[in-house]
Amino acid sequence: xxxxxxxxxxxxxxxxxxxxxxxxxxxxxxxxxxxxxxxxxxxxxxxxxxxxxxxxxxxxxxxxxxxxxxxxxxxxxxxxxxxxxxxxxxxxxxxxxxxxxxxxxxxxxxxxxxxxxxxxxxxxxxxxxxxxxxxxxxxxxxxxxxxxxxxxxxxx
Numbered sequence: 001x002x003x004x005x006x007x008x009x010x011x012x013x014x015x016x017x018x019x020x021x022x023x024x025x026x027x028x029x030x031x032x033x034x035x036x037x038x039x040x041x042x043x044x045x046x047x048x049x050x051x052x053x054x055x056x057x058x059x060x061x062x063x064x065x066x067x068x069x070x071x072x073x074x075x076x077x078x079x080x081x082x083x084x085x086x087x088x089x090x091x092x093x094x095x096x097x098x099x100x101x102x103x104x105x106x107x108x109x110x111x112x113x114x115x116x117x118x119x120x121x122x123x124x125x126x127x128x129x130x131x132x133x134x135x136x137x138x139x140x141x142x143x144x145x146x147x148x149x150x151x152x153x154x155x156x
Contacts, residue, residue, distance in 0.1 A: 002030035003119035006150075008110045008143065009034045009081065011073040014124025018155040019081040022122060023088035033096040033118070034081055036074050037109045040101045041067045074099065107142035114143075120151040 005022065009015045022032065045064040052060075078097055085095050103109055114121045125140050144152050 002027060004031045004033070004117060006033050006035050006110075006114050006118040006121045007081075008121060008123040008139070009036045009074075009078060011070070011077040012124065014155070016077065016081065016084075016124070018122045018124040018153075019084055021153075021155045023084050023090075028089035028091065028094070030090075031094045031096070032085060032090060033098055034078050035110065035113055036078065036097075036099045037102050037106045038071060038074065038099060039067065040103075042101075107139045107146065110139070110143050111147050114147055114150045118150055120153060121147060122153045122155060124155050 005026070007015075007018055007022065009019070019034075022030075041064060044060060045067070047060065078099075082092075082095055082097070086092065098113070100109065100113075104112070110121065110123070121143060123140050123143060125138070140154050144154060
């Protein structure tokens, strides 16, 4: 049996490149987990009070609608990623999908999941400029610098 690989995944092209990298570079005897962390929007989307203005309610509804669409996009992207891995020879039993609601922060949640007996974490880089990355940080950089006892592969 191969290694356990955690793929930090969202609906971005960068995440799909990470899956393509695995499909092309790894033998299909590895266990792959496609792991996605979604923002916790329950507090906002379930908020109701008679004092809330119609404008606020319409903005909340628009925000929640966008978040629902984002979830749908992630689910569709995960299905495409699974298909790509299956075409590359990975077996369905070796591909796991894990979608969780954000607990501490996306990078910290990825690192926390990676600490549960994975051999490597693979993620796509967003491609921020040096200055933006320095000022804003990036999930990939945070994972790279905080993950312990697990290899981290950043895919461009």
